[in-house]
Amino acid sequence: MTYCVGMLLDKGLVLMSDTRTNSGVDNISTFRKMFHWAVPGERIIAIMTAGNLATTQSVVSQIEERSKAPAERHNSLLEAETMYQAATMVGALLRDTIAASDKQNGEEAGSGTFTASVIVAGQIKGGAPRLFLIYPEGNFIEASFDTPFFQIGETKYGRPILIRGYDRDMSFEDAVKLLMVSFDSTIKANLSVGLPLDLLVIENDGFAPTHQRRITAADTYYQAVSAGWSEALKNAFHSLPDYSFFNT
Numbered sequence: 001m002t003y004c005v006g007m008l009l010d011k012g013l014v015l016m017s018d019t020r021t022n023s024g025v026d027n028i029s030t031f032r033k034m035f036h037w038a039v040p041g042e043r044i045i046a047i048m049t050a051g052n053l054a055t056t057q058s059v060v061s062q063i064e065e066r067s068k069a070p071a072e073r074h075n076s077l078l079e080a081e082t083m084y085q086a087a088t089m090v091g092a093l094l095r096d097t098i099a100a101s102d103k104q105n106g107e108e109a110g111s112g113t114f115t116a117s118v119i120v121a122g123q124i125k126g127g128a129p130r131l132f133l134i135y136p137e138g139n140f141i142e143a144s145f146d147t148p149f150f151q152i153g154e155t156k157y158g159r160p161i162l163i164r165g166y167d168r169d170m171s172f173e174d175a176v177k178l179l180m181v182s183f184d185s186t187i188k189a190n191l192s193v194g195l196p197l198d199l200l201v202i203e204n205d206g207f208a209p210t211h212q213r214r215i216t217a218a219d220t221y222y223q224a225v226s227a228g229w230s231e232a233l234k235n236a237f238h239s240l241p242d243y244s245f246f247n248t
Contacts (some may be wrong), residue, residue: 001192002033002153004048005179006119008131008143010168012203012210013121014175016183017048018153020194034198035060036122036209037067039078043124044207045086046200050153051116051136058097059118063090083130087120087140094118095138117152122202129204157189158182172201172211177225180215184226197222 004017015034022028031053036046047063049056066076080086094116101107101114115136123129131143133150143150145168151159161182170178176199186193201211215222 001190002050003155003158003183003186003193004033004050004119004152005149005158005162005182006048006121006131006143007149007162007166007175007179008129008145008168009148009170009172009175011172012201012206013129013131014172014179015046015048015119015121015200015202016176016179017198018183018187018193019196019198020192021053022192028194030196032198034200035063036200037063037078038208041125041207043078043122044202044209045077045083045120045122045124046202047090047121048119048152049116050118052101052114055094055097055101055114055116056118058101059090059093059116062093062097080124082127083120083122083124083132086122086124087132087134087142090118090120091134091138091140094134094136098136119150119152123204123207125207129202154186154190154193158186161185172203176201180222180225181229184222184229
């Protein structure tokens with residue numbers, strides 16, 4: 001399992017993903033699930049993946065190959081004229097990869113064995129920053145300020161934090177802090193999500209990473225957020241009115 005979040009703000013986009021992949025409690029590995037491609041001054045496109053590792057690695061590898069393909073082939077993600085076209089391309093790759101894996105391994109189409117989902121985010125010059133959630137079937141939906149963030153993977157533990165804390169005009173720094181709380185809550189509740197975390201911030205019309213880093217267990221800021229959130233929850237609990245068996 002995994003946990004990835006893409007968030008749309010007035011200022012741009014903030015993305016965070018974990019790196020844990022496991023097939024049982026005794027087989028835990030670390031794999032990057034966030035990737036981005038940029039043409040400075042012209043575009044930046046990022047994806048995050050969740051689901052079957054072979055499927056997602058195949059999709060990423062195909063995007064890498066197409067981004068380096070000869071210009072005459074005209075199939076590079078970096079040649080898409082809009083983010084909608086980029087999302088359509090990634091959706092088609094995901095759908096075809098899943099179908100090919102099902103066929104090759106004798107699985108029924110749509111069996112779920114090789115399923116995966118993808119978040120696509122970025123901006124192409126002439127358009128606004130956009131955020132898409134792509135389903136295994138290749139279709140997708142787009143974020144708006146009514147639905148300003150997408151999650152894939154193990155979503156339920158971190159979602160309440162995002163719903164309560166999100167504000168479209170919040171700073172990038174506050175958005176990162178909010179995501180760290182969401183991820184810390186998920187990591188504590190589910191062993192299939194784990195550090196290190198990958199972070200990418202994309203500012204409007206920047207067309208390059210505004211900020212990116214890998215957050216490890218030794219990161220002092222992450223440790224402070226984790227400890228501070230735990231203490232704040234305890235203090236909030238103890239500040240609530242006491243329950244009485246006799247006065248109801």
